[in-house]
Amino acid sequence: MTNAIPAIQIENLSYAYGRAEAVHQLNLNVRPGRCYGLFGRNGAGKTTTMKCLLNLLRPKSGQIRVFGIDPAKNEVEVKKRLAYVPDQVAFYPWMTVRETLDYLASFRENWNRKIELELLERFRLDAAQRAANLSKGQRTQVALIAAVCPETDLLVLDEPTSGLDPIVRREFIETVIGAYQEGHPGQRAIFVSTHLISEFEGLIDEFTIMDAGRAMLTLQADEARERYRKIRARFGSTLPTIKFDGALSSRTNGRDLEIVANGASSTIEQRLRAENPEELSTESLSLEEIFVATLKS
Amino acid sequence: MTPRSIQLYKEVRQLFWPWACLVLGGFLSLLHIPRDDYSWSPVDLLNWIPPFGCFLAIPLLAALPLGNEFQHRTITLLLAQPVDRREIWLRKTMVTLVAVLPVAILYLFSFGRIQEFDMDFWMAAVWIVAATAGSVAGTLVARSAIGGLALSSSFFGVLFVAWSKLAESQRHHGNISSAFLWATGIVVVGYAVSIMLLGRRMFLRFQIAEGPHGEIGLATATRFVPQFAIDWLRSRPRGAILNLIRREVRLLRVVWLLALLSFVTWSCLVTFHFVKPHDFPVESPPVALATLLGLLIALLAGALPLGEEKTQGTHTWQLTLPISSWTQWSVKLSVALCTSLLTAVGVPLSVLLVSGSLVGAPLSYIGNAPLLVFVLEAFIITLVAFWCSCVVKGTVRAALWCFPMLFALGLAGALGSWMGTIAIDHSKFFVDLLFAKIDPFRANRIVTSVLGSSGSHVPLLAVLVGALLAVGLIQSHRLFRGQLEDRKFHAIKSVFPPLATLILCCFLAATVLLFAWRLRQEQVDIAREAHVAIEALETSANGTNALNVQEFTLDDLAKGGPLSVQSRHWLSNSTIVVRREADGTQPASLFWPYEYASLAPAAPGKNAISYSATIHTPRGSECNLRFWASPSSQTGFLSQSCQ
Numbered sequence: 001m002t003n004a005i006p007a008i009q010i011e012n013l014s015y016a017y018g019r020a021e022a023v024h025q026l027n028l029n030v031r032p033g034r035c036y037g038l039f040g041r042n043g044a045g046k047t048t049t050m051k052c053l054l055n056l057l058r059p060k061s062g063q064i065r066v067f068g069i070d071p072a073k074n075e076v077e078v079k080k081r082l083a084y085v086p087d088q089v090a091f092y093p094w095m096t097v098r099e100t101l102d103y104l105a106s107f108r109e110n111w112n113r114k115i116e117l118e119l120l121e122r123f124r125l126d127a128a129q130r131a132a133n134l135s136k137g138q139r140t141q142v143a144l145i146a147a148v149c150p151e152t153d154l155l156v157l158d159e160p161t162s163g164l165d166p167i168v169r170r171e172f173i174e175t176v177i178g179a180y181q182e183g184h185p186g187q188r189a190i191f192v193s194t195h196l197i198s199e200f201e202g203l204i205d206e207f208t209i210m211d212a213g214r215a216m217l218t219l220q221a222d223e224a225r226e227r228y229r230k231i232r233a234r235f236g237s238t239l240p241t242i243k244f245d246g247a248l249s250s251r252t253n254g255r256d257l258e259i260v261a262n263g264a265s266s267t268i269e270q271r272l273r274a275e276n277p278e279e280l281s282t283e284s285l286s287l288e289e290i291f292v293a294t295l296k297s
Numbered sequence: 298m299t300p301r302s303i304q305l306y307k308e309v310r311q312l313f314w315p316w317a318c319l320v321l322g323g324f325l326s327l328l329h330i331p332r333d334d335y336s337w338s339p340v341d342l343l344n345w346i347p348p349f350g351c352f353l354a355i356p357l358l359a360a361l362p363l364g365n366e367f368q369h370r371t372i373t374l375l376l377a378q379p380v381d382r383r384e385i386w387l388r389k390t391m392v393t394l395v396a397v398l399p400v401a402i403l404y405l406f407s408f409g410r411i412q413e414f415d416m417d418f419w420m421a422a423v424w425i426v427a428a429t430a431g432s433v434a435g436t437l438v439a440r441s442a443i444g445g446l447a448l449s450s451s452f453f454g455v456l457f458v459a460w461s462k463l464a465e466s467q468r469h470h471g472n473i474s475s476a477f478l479w480a481t482g483i484v485v486v487g488y489a490v491s492i493m494l495l496g497r498r499m500f501l502r503f504q505i506a507e508g509p510h511g512e513i514g515l516a517t518a519t520r521f522v523p524q525f526a527i528d529w530l531r532s533r534p535r536g537a538i539l540n541l542i543r544r545e546v547r548l549l550r551v552v553w554l555l556a557l558l559s560f561v562t563w564s565c566l567v568t569f570h571f572v573k574p575h576d577f578p579v580e581s582p583p584v585a586l587a588t589l590l591g592l593l594i595a596l597l598a599g600a601l602p603l604g605e606e607k608t609q610g611t612h613t614w615q616l617t618l619p620i621s622s623w624t625q626w627s628v629k630l631s632v633a634l635c636t637s638l639l640t641a642v643g644v645p646l647s648v649l650l651v652s653g654s655l656v657g658a659p660l661s662y663i664g665n666a667p668l669l670v671f672v673l674e675a676f677i678i679t680l681v682a683f684w685c686s687c688v689v690k691g692t693v694r695a696a697l698w699c700f701p702m703l704f705a706l707g708l709a710g711a712l713g714s715w716m717g718t719i720a721i722d723h724s725k726f727f728v729d730l731l732f733a734k735i736d737p738f739r740a741n742r743i744v745t746s747v748l749g750s751s752g753s754h755v756p757l758l759a760v761l762v763g764a765l766l767a768v769g770l771i772q773s774h775r776l777f778r779g780q781l782e783d784r785k786f787h788a789i790k791s792v793f794p795p796l797a798t799l800i801l802c803c804f805l806a807a808t809v810l811l812f813a814w815r816l817r818q819e820q821v822d823i824a825r826e827a828h829v830a831i832e833a834l835e836t837s838a839n840g841t842n843a844l845n846v847q848e849f850t851l852d853d854l855a856k857g858g859p860l861s862v863q864s865r866h867w868l869s870n871s872t873i874v875v876r877r878e879a880d881g882t883q884p885a886s887l888f889w890p891y892e893y894a895s896l897a898p899a900a901p902g903k904n905a906i907s908y909s910a911t912i913h914t915p916r917g918s919e920c921n922l923r924f925w926a927s928p929s930s931q932t933g934f935l936s937q938s939c940q
Contacts, residue, residue, distance in 0.1 A: 054617050058779070079619035086617070090610035094547055095532065103532035106540045107618045 005068040007032045007154050007189035008053065013062035015048050015213075022048040024213040026062070032153065033186035035177075035203045037221075038193040039291050040210035046193035047087055049210075050158050053191075054084060067153065080109070082154040083147035087162065089139040093132035097142055100131055101149070108150040119145045119176065123168060136163040144172060148180050155180060157192040161199060173199055197288040204287060209294050217294050225284040228293065229265035233257045233277040240275040244268050248297045260285065260293050304380075308392040311365050312358070315697055316396050319354055322346050322700070323403035327410070347408035349700070351421040352589050355404060356428035357446050359397050361693070362389045363433055363500075364442020368608060368691055373505050386433070386500045390493070393429065401425045419478075420461060420582045423485050427453045430489035433496030437503055442693045443597065444551055451558040453488075454586070458562060461583040462569045537620055538628065545632035548602045555594050556640035562587045563648040567662065574653065574661035588671075591641040595675040596696055598637035599682025602629050603777065604692030622778035630683055630773075637679035642671050681706070684769055687776035688791045698788065705796060713800040717807025728812070737820040737867060738918040741939040744813045744820075757810060761802040768798040823864045824922055824937045825897060830857030831875055831910055832900040832924070849873040858900075870915040878907040878925065897924065897935035905933045 008030035015023045023045040030036040038046050051057040053064055055071035055078065064071055071078040091100050097120070105111040120127055123141040134142065140163050147155055155177075161169045181188050194200055208218040219227070228248075235255050244250065246264025250257065255278075261268050265282060272280055285293065326346035366372040375385065405425070409418045428449055435452070436445030460481070467477050530547055532540045546553075566572045571583045578584055606612040616622055649662035681702050686695035721728060746756055772794055834849065834857040851868045854860060860868070899905030905926035912920040918939060926933025 051613075056613060056616055076619055076621050079617060084614075084617045086614055088610055090614060092544065092547070092611060093609070094550075099532045102534045103540050103544070104618070105534040106532065106537045107620050111534065 005032075006030060006065070007034075007067060008036070008191055009063075009065040009068075010049070010053070011063045013049065013052060013064060014060045015045075015052055015057055016060055017048075022213050023052070023059075026208075026210070026213070026215050028208050028215065028218060030154075030189050030191055030206075032189050033181070034205040035181070035190040035192065035200075037197070037200060037204040037207035037287070038191065038210065039197055039207055039287075040193070041295065043212075044210040045213040046210060047158055048213075050084075050156055050191075050193060053156065054079070054082075081152055082156055083150050083152045084156045085140070085143045085147045085158060085160045087159040089136075089143040091131035091134070091139060091142065093130065095131050096127065097125055097129050097131065097134070098127040100142060101127075101146060104146045105149070110151055112149050112151055115151075115179075116145060116149045119148065122171065122175075137165060137168065140164055141168065141172075144176065148176060151180075151183060153184075153188055155188070155190045155192075157190065157194075159194055160192065161194065161196055169196075169199060173203065177203060197291055198286060201287055207287065209291055211295055217290075221287060224287065224290050227263045228285040228290045229261050230283050230285055230289070231259045231261060231265060231268055231272065232279070232281045232283075233259075233272045233275075234279040235275065235277050242271060242275065244271065248293050260289075305388065305392070308362060308388060312361055312392065312396050315358055315361060316400065318697070318701060319350060319358060319400050320403065322350060322354070323400060323407055326350070326404070326407040347404055348421070348585060348589065350400070350404040351408055352424055352586060353446075353593060354700070355397060355401055355425050356432065356450060357442065357693075357696070358400065359393050359429040359432040360436050360442040360445040360449075362393050363436040364445055364693060367436070367440045368442065368693055376503070376505065382501050382503075383497075386497050390433070390497075393432070397425070397429050401429075417582045419481075420457070420464070423460075423481070424453070424457065424586075426485055426489050427457075427492070431492040431496070434492055434499055437496065437499045439551075443601075443696060447551060447555055447558075447593075447597075449492075450590075451555070454558065454562060454590075455565070456488075457586070458565045458569070458571075458583050462571070465571070538624070541620075541625065541628045542632055545602055545629055546636075548605050549598060549632070549636050551601060552594055552598050552636055552640055555590065555597065556644050559587070559590050559594060559640065559644045560648060562590060563645045567648060567652040572649070572662060574656060574658065575664045577662070577664070577667075579667070587645070591645060591671065592674065592678055595637045595641040595678040596682045596699055597692070598633050598640065599679035599684075600686045600692050600695035600699065602633050603683065603686040604690075604695045607686070607690045608692065616778065623774065626774050626777045629777075630770075633683055634676065634679055637675050638672065641675040641679075642668070645671075678703070680766075680769065684773045684795075687773045688788050702792065705792065706799060709796045709799040710803045713803025714807040716800070717804045718811065720804070721808055721811045728815070731812075732816070732819060732863075733866075735816065736914070736916055736918060737816055737823065738912070738914055738920045738939040739916065740816055741820065744817045757806050761806050764802050765795065765799050769795045819863060820920075820939065821895070821937070822861070823867055824920070825935065826858065826860050826864045827854060827868065827873065827910075827912065828897055828922060828924060828935050829900070830854040830860065831873070831908065831922075832898075832903070832906060833857035835875065835877065835906045835908060836900045836903040845877050847875045849875065867914070868912065872913045873910055874913070875908050875910040878909055895935055896932055899926065899931045899933065903931070904928075905930050907933065 006029050008028070010026055010028045013023055013026040014021070026045070026049060028036070028038075038049065040046050048057060052059050053066065053071065055075045058072065066078045067081055069078050069081075092103075095103060101116060119141075123138075123145070125138060125141060125145075131139070131142070140160070144160060147157070161172060164172060177190065181190065190203070192200060192204075197204075204221045206218075206220050207224070209216045217224075233256070235257070237255075239252055239255065239257055244259060244261075244264075245267075246261055247268060248260040248262045250259045252258075257272075259268055259272075269280070269282055323346070326343050328343060366375055376382065401422075405418065405422055408421050428446075431449035431453060432445055434445075435447075435449030436442060439445045439448050463477070464481075467474065530543050532543060563572075566583055566587055571581060572578070579588065603612065606615065615625060618625075646663065646668070650659050653659040653662045678699070682695060682699045685698040685702055686692070689695055689698055772791070776791065831849070831854070834847075834853065837857075850873070851860075851865065851871060854868065854873065855865075905924070907925040908922075909924075910922040912922070914920075920937060920939035923936045924933050
């Protein structure tokens with residue numbers, strides 16, 4: 001029954017900083033148990049969307065529900081059910097890591113000490129170290145521990161891996177996030193905004209690409225991989241002059257032709273085959289390539 | 298523009314607005330507006346500008362060039378540039394001196410006009426020189442402008458109190474010797490040069506450690522905090538509200554340090570007899586300085602908790618925790634107010650009480666101290682500073698915004714009162730129309746509830762303050778939980794609701810007060826006219842074996858003395874029962890709040906006759922007059938109570 005209620009439901013969300021519109025008529029739906037990616041360039045409106053979700057910003061119009069609850073009316077109820085990692089992590093400089101985690105635990109009904117210890121060990125963090133002396137990456141690590149330990153139903157991550165070294169980044173994405181969702185399969189949702197799309201490739205179930213505050217593309221990850229394909233063809237002599245409908249972009253390099261197709265890959269492939277290419281191959285695009293292709297087109 | 302001028306422009310630009318505000322304040326303080334009455338007026342605030350400027354604002358201005366780098370976290374960027382640190386220091390020092398010098402001259406001139414260029418003037422000058430010179434060293438140690446100001450002030454403050462004592466003793470022995478002034482000049486110049494060079498040396502060797510500001514200096518200070526306090530301040534996995542309180546206490550760590558300084562300062566003032574039993578010289582510079590320190594503490598108690606969080610970037614993150622913003626806001630404000638009262642008022646008060654106890658009279662030192670004024674000042678300054686910290690980003694900005702905001706509030710109050718007075722004066726027709734309709738005898742209870750029993754206006758003031766507080770607090774919570782908009786005029790726009798509320802409240806208060814006052818005056822006028830007539834009638838009947846109890850009508854009274862149109866109107870068809878009292882009888886106690894007494898004459902050329910009278914009006918109201926006088930006296934006390 002709980003699964004019927006979306007973890008996040010955003011309808012026609014708009015927000016403007018003065019006259020500058022940051023988010024325009026955004027719609028998205030995150031179901032429980034899913035990992036939802038919000039992709040976009042700098043200033044696309046990702047952080048503004050997340051802040052509206054957390055009731056840090058009051059939308060100019062539109063509606064937001066988190067597990068069916070309006071964050072503007074039941075702020076605390078919503079925040080009890082989610083954990084947030086901001087893009088810029090700041091802690092009280094006088095507190096140690098231990099004190100910071102204790103401080104944050106005091107606001108939660110549930111706090112998994114076992115996971116906390118495991119993660120402290122995995123990240124090689126000294127609990128007695130002062131927050132003032134932590135590096136940017138270490139601060140992010142503490143913030144991630146603080147987000148995972150309350151075992152909330154929703155994890156909201158705003159550029160969570162920025163500042164992390166590649167090893168910790170990979171470990172975090174593969175192990176921590178994976179373990180978080182496996183802790184309560186089908187129940188825990190993740191809403192993540194990131195530039196490092198390739199690193200979340202295997203985790204993302206669904207995504208929205210934003211540009212200038214507008215949703216450019218919303219798709220299931222598998223559907224996207226199915227729909228967006230890269231077709232490479234090598235011809236013996238000169239390239240045929242064919243106009244391809246449904247091609248997002250095409251690029252030539254000598255005798256090589258590369259086409260990015262949006263849903264019409266089989267038609268394009270058939271037409272190319274008719275031109276007798278020396279080589280013809282088709283492959284799915286990665287989410288990062290889809291992101292680039294969508295924004296470039 | 299050359300690279301050098303671009304760098305210079307950046308230094309000048311960041312100082313310009315605080316500097317411009319200071320200059321404006323300095324010119325305002327030069328205005329001398331003579332006033333006849335002793336009631337409070339916002340014009341009185343002008344007298345506070347010179348000491349505030351000399352002892353607080355100018356040292357803060359001097360700390361800004363370097364303090365801003367810490368505030369905006371640009372110190373790393375600045376020191377990473379391929380420029381010699383000596384050049385950076387020189388540029389900052391030159392800009393500071395150029396900014397401070399004209400402002401210092403302006404404020405000292407203004408200060409001198411009030412203090413007539415005596416010793417106090419020189420004390421202010423010495424303070425400015427020393428605090429400006431020590432600004433770089435203090436800011437580098439504390440890693441913030443406010444912390445730097447506090448550190449350099451506290452370091453020099455102790456020397457200043459000792460020097461003030463020497464200056465005082467010189468003054469007691471007659472004129473201050475030129476040798477003393479010369480010695481002072483040499484010591485001050487020596488101190489200024491030494492501390493400037495120390496600041497330069499510290500800047501050249503300055504290391505940027507990871508983490509926010511002030512931690513190294515403050516970490517040193519926290520070594521002296523007792524272990525039990527450290528243990529209590531440590532966050533626990535349970536008890537969210539207590540953890541919030543602990544966090545606030547730690548955010549206010551600069552205030553606790555200043556409270557310690559305040560304790561030392563007040564102890565010195567008592568020890569060196571700047572403050573004596575039954576002698577609290579508020580205008581003496583060391584005492585004024587200690588009082589200013591209290592105000593600075595109150596200011597920081599309000600500005601620091603949220604200002605620091607916004608600077609460190611923890612505020613937004615705190616709002617994502619599963620605890621309501623209302624709770625967080627309430628805890629923050631409550632702890633700020635309690636800390637302010639405890640440190641800004643409680644510390645001096647406890648020192649004075651303990652000192653009094655040591656001489657056998659605990660209250661002797663605080664006998665003349667305006668305690669209630671200190672409490673109110675601390676309360677108001679903390680509230681305004683907290684409100685400012687909700688509006689703007691950072692402690693320094695909030696503290697700087699506090700001064701114009703306080704002045705604007707005073708001005709808004711005066712404007713509202715003035716508009717109320719003008720409105721009543723210019724609507725005579727409507728006021729007379731209302732007076733013609735309102736029975737002054739029946740309106741007594743309303744008039745008393747508005748004016749208060751002794752004319753203190755407390756009920757009305759309470760309503761006024763309550764309305765302003767409600768608007769200010771609701772707005773501050775709204776701003777607290779909202780995202781800060783770094784737009785132009787955002788802060789100025791936020792100022793309008795409380796100012797408009799204050800203007801409206803003061804306008805209404807002034808009109809209601811004036812109206813009530815006139816209503817009471819009309820009642821008094823009618824009663825006094827009736828009294829003069831009764832006295833005349835009683836005196837004429839005195840020799841004719843007058844009855845003890847007599848009943849008069851309006852026509853009878855008209856024979857006794859002249860009655861105005863108003864009196865004739867409201868007393869028509871009334872019966873006035875007069876009972877003669879024995880001369881010199883002491884009156885029974887007055888029945889406050891409905892009864893009050895005033896001096897009233899007897900009939901012209903006759904001795905007064907004591908009596909009590911009851912006026913029964915046809916509208917059912919009853920007004921009792923009591924007049925008592927000494928035998929053979931031509932005046933007595935007339936009291937009236939109407940119901």
